[in-house]
Amino acid sequence: MHARVTPELLQRLDRPGPRYTSYPTVPAWTAAFGPADWRAALIDLASQPRREVSLYVHLPYCVKRCHYCGCNAAIPERRADVDRYLDHLERELDLVAAVVGRRKVVQMHWGGGTPNFQTDAQLRRTWSLIADRFELTGEISLECDPRAGRADQPHLLRELGFNRISLGVQDFDPRVQDAIGRRQPEQVTRRFVAACRAARFESVNLDLVYGLPHQTPAVFGESLQKVIDLAPDRLAVFGYAHVPWAKPHQAVIDPATLPSSWERFALYQQAVETLSDAGYVWIGLDHFARPGDDLAIALGERRLHRNFMGYTTRPSLDMLAVGNSAIGEVCDRFAQNATLVGAYEASVASGDLPVVKGLRLTDDDRFRRAVILHLMCNLELPWDLPAALPGRSVLDLVPGVMDQLAPLAVEGLITLDDAGLQVTALGRYFLRNVAMVFDAYLATGEHEPRYSRTV
Numbered sequence: 001m002h003a004r005v006t007p008e009l010l011q012r013l014d015r016p017g018p019r020y021t022s023y024p025t026v027p028a029w030t031a032a033f034g035p036a037d038w039r040a041a042l043i044d045l046a047s048q049p050r051r052e053v054s055l056y057v058h059l060p061y062c063v064k065r066c067h068y069c070g071c072n073a074a075i076p077e078r079r080a081d082v083d084r085y086l087d088h089l090e091r092e093l094d095l096v097a098a099v100v101g102r103r104k105v106v107q108m109h110w111g112g113g114t115p116n117f118q119t120d121a122q123l124r125r126t127w128s129l130i131a132d133r134f135e136l137t138g139e140i141s142l143e144c145d146p147r148a149g150r151a152d153q154p155h156l157l158r159e160l161g162f163n164r165i166s167l168g169v170q171d172f173d174p175r176v177q178d179a180i181g182r183r184q185p186e187q188v189t190r191r192f193v194a195a196c197r198a199a200r201f202e203s204v205n206l207d208l209v210y211g212l213p214h215q216t217p218a219v220f221g222e223s224l225q226k227v228i229d230l231a232p233d234r235l236a237v238f239g240y241a242h243v244p245w246a247k248p249h250q251a252v253i254d255p256a257t258l259p260s261s262w263e264r265f266a267l268y269q270q271a272v273e274t275l276s277d278a279g280y281v282w283i284g285l286d287h288f289a290r291p292g293d294d295l296a297i298a299l300g301e302r303r304l305h306r307n308f309m310g311y312t313t314r315p316s317l318d319m320l321a322v323g324n325s326a327i328g329e330v331c332d333r334f335a336q337n338a339t340l341v342g343a344y345e346a347s348v349a350s351g352d353l354p355v356v357k358g359l360r361l362t363d364d365d366r367f368r369r370a371v372i373l374h375l376m377c378n379l380e381l382p383w384d385l386p387a388a389l390p391g392r393s394v395l396d397l398v399p400g401v402m403d404q405l406a407p408l409a410v411e412g413l414i415t416l417d418d419a420g421l422q423v424t425a426l427g428r429y430f431l432r433n434v435a436m437v438f439d440a441y442l443a444t445g446e447h448e449p450r451y452s453r454t455v
């Protein structure tokens with residue numbers, strides 16, 4: 001039995017909100033946190049040489065910008081721009097490694113942009129830049145655009161050491177693809193998935209997006225069926241974030257072609273139901289995994305974690321991050337690099353860490369982070385969450401929280417008892433709304449307009 005949401009309930013709950021890949025979320029960070037503060041965090045990490053880390057590497061370049069794109073992507077004028085970018089990445093890696101030393105990296109992810117836009121020589125070089133400075137083991141993943149992939153590319157990526165791969169699909173329908181400026185023939189996706197299988201990746205993920213122009217239940221249903229036929233190990237189904245004030249290139253998408261908020265929600269629910277019926281386990285907000293997949297097993301064993309890369313089976317690790325716009329988290333500090341490639345390169349060239357904003361967490365931030373991330377992963381919250389503050393209750397530490405939770409219980413999104421709260425089958429669709437109750441920064445309303453919608 002699937003939970004039923006009514007248009008009235010949706011109307012009451014559909015408001016902008018964060019996706020909580022971190023807490024406090026990026027709009028609460030400050031430009032007063034700069035390179036010196038981040039260096040201090042790296043020095044703290046250096047004092048714990050055995051501490052394992054994860055590493056995020058941002059590779060921004062794509063062939064052409066898709067109209068709907070919300071990523072920090074860039075279009076190079078010439079191929080040599082990529083080499084120049086890699087020269088700067090090398091300098092940044094040197095700056096970081098000089099402080100933290102040769103670390104064991106147990107999780108690495110290359111995101112973008114389109115990491116596989118690089119030529120084979122550039123891919124090999126990027127890999128070496130990192131492998132020369134860090135000891136790489138564990139989960140090693142990257143994002144790829146099937147349109148940019150060459151037939152033998154998955155073999156090269158496997159040979160380099162990647163064991164997980166994530167491919168952008170979004171929607172198979174040609175009309176939707178035209179409206180989002182992304183022509184991706186079905187055969188191109190099929191061939192690339194087959195090549196990834198032949199190269200024996202441990203896990204192949206496909207990305208879909210709901211809420212795109214011209215998407216109807218019939219159109220999206222076909223895309224879901226095609227994706228199920230491709231049998232990925234994991235799927236991410238993101239809600240289209242239409243934020244033309246932040247991403248002006250999205251303005252070419254005619255808002256009249258976008259589904260209404262109820263239609264958009266129906267597409268989300270359709271994805272959840274279709275993929276669940278096909279045997280996928282719904283993970284957190286927007287991920288799905290086969291029952292035998294690590295993520296699904298970790299969910300069952302309450303070992304799931306969440307960070308800037310999404311859901312993960314690794315306990316919260318410090319995350320080093322390199323490249324433009326990359327976000328890191330080390331020793332209770334967050335930092336983000338300069339967003340635009342030019343500003344990033346100029347900063348690195350001056351010999352400084354390219355950090356433009358960040359935050360040092362207070363005790364209250366740390367406590368609420370543990371609460372929100374636990375909720376986003378495990379769909380429940382014990383009042384005496386040990387990871388938050390041993391011996392203290394969430395009810396004492398978040399003043400007035402019951403007054404805010406009670407209406408959500410009345411709506412049927414959560415159940416409350418003496419031990420804690422449980423998110424119901426209905427409440428799963430509104431997980432972000434439940435998490436928002438514990439967000440101290442939203443109380444001011446200051447950051448709301450910057451987020452996309454919760455469902």
Ligand SMILES: C[S@@+](CC[C@H](N)C(=O)[O-])C[C@H]1O[C@@H](n2cnc3c(N)ncnc32)[C@H](O)[C@@H]1O
Nearest residue numbers: 068069070112113143145168207238239240241
């Ligand atoms: C860096 S891209 C993946 C790799 C490659 N660049 C591609 O597009 O195939 C990351 C993913 O973010 C999602 N995405 C991009 N823009 C989005 C938006 N405005 N709203 C929601 N999801 C978006 C897409 O599903 C996309 O596959």
Ligand code: SF4
Nearest residue numbers: 062065066069073113
């Ligand atoms: S969606 Fe992917 S391929 Fe398209 S512009 Fe964004 S990062 Fe590049």
